[in-house]
Amino acid sequence: MTRSLLAAVPLLIWLYLLAARGGFWRVSRQITPLPATHDPARKVVAIIPARNEAPVIGDAIRSLLQQRFAGCLHVVAVDDGSSDGTHGAAVAAAAGIGLSAQLTVIAAASPPVGWSGKVWAMSQGVVAASALDPDYLLFTDADIHHDPDQLATLVSIADAQRRDLVSCMVKLQVATWAEKCLIPAFVFFFLKLYPPAWTASERFRTAGAAGGCLLIRPQALERIDGLRAIRSQIIDDCALAHAVKAGGGSIWLGLTDSARSTRSYGSFAQIGRMISRTAFNQLRHSYVLLLATMAGLFLTYLLPPLLLLSGRPLSMALGAAAWVLMCISYAPMLRFYRLSPLWSLCLPAVASFYAGATLYSAIQYRLGRGGQWKGRAQDLRIRAQDPQA
Secondary structure (H helix, E strand, O other), rough: OOOHHEEEEHHHHHHHHHOOOOOOOOOHOOEEOOOOOOOOEEEEEEEEEOOOHHHHHHHHHHHHHHOOOOOOOEEEEOOOOOOHHHHHHHHHHHOOOHHHHHEEEEOOOOOOOOOOOHHHHHHHHHHHHHOOOEEEEEOOOOEEEEOOOOHHHHHHHHHHOOOEEEEEEEOOOOHHHHHHHHHHHHHHHHHHOOHHHHHHHHOOOOOOOOOEOOOOOOHHHHHHOOOHHOOOOHHHHHHHHHHHHOOOOEEEEEEEEEEEOOOOOOOOHHHHHHHHHHHHHHHHOHHHHHHHHHHHHHHHHHHHHHHHHOOHHHHHHHHHHHHHHHHHHHHHHHHHOOOOOOHHHHHHHHHHHHHHHHHHHHHHHHOOOOEEOOOEEEOOHHHHHHOOO
């Protein structure tokens, strides 16, 4: 009897996820709508924090400056201590299309104690943007290519729905075998954690955002004391969304195929480092939450295929049913990335990879190493303040 109850757990989990988790898996509902045809003119300042991004920042700046947008757009690139010619690449990109007047490049000072490097660079961009009195700020990364209507789409959503913050998970690259295996799952897990329907609703405290493409009203920033409110956060986009929503703001999260990352992850190791850099921080450095996460991943993703090997007809049937629902829920994400639905059969193995990366993140934190980003150590355990040290 106990074995049968355990075998039923994955099926019950997937029934819940499909029916009661905000429809996170229904990708077609999350894609940004087309912009309105008659938007009022708005003034937008795009802020790009950039550290050693010379190979990609030029494309990002050109794609922004060539937006089909009825309002006024200015770009502020914040060179965050780069050593690879990022500043020059940014200037050359704007000059190459004759739009140098719409670009400002500033050099970021070293971050003060208590500030993460990226958030400090973003805050300096906000200071520079304030002189232009914008209606909206657009935070975007240096590796994002924006199709011509992307900015109009974001502004249209913010205006039409009276949102204080609008963000889109951009389309990530799936060219390599590692990317095809792991990247759609990354977005799938993200939306499961932050269902867009719950993020947009006042009834739920859930607040997610994707920092690669995030539009916000300056007044919403002012209400939360600016980026100072999230100054130490590593997962700055979701922290910002939480602060805005907790402060009474209205937020929106979706997917877009009109903005995409130009950064490639050629190996499993590269993606693993990207995940482990923030995974334990996401769990608030709680070993209880770590154990709960490992148990949840096992019951949700790994137990169904294991039940097929049990030799017990009822357990095998329950495991097969759970795996089928798993594949059904994942199929829309694979379709969004134009991949075969057969990739859904790999989801148990993919979940194992993410579990391993999360454990590695916790181990690195415990050892006082944290995650590495552009030559900076992040999310370090401060032993003097750690009662377990």
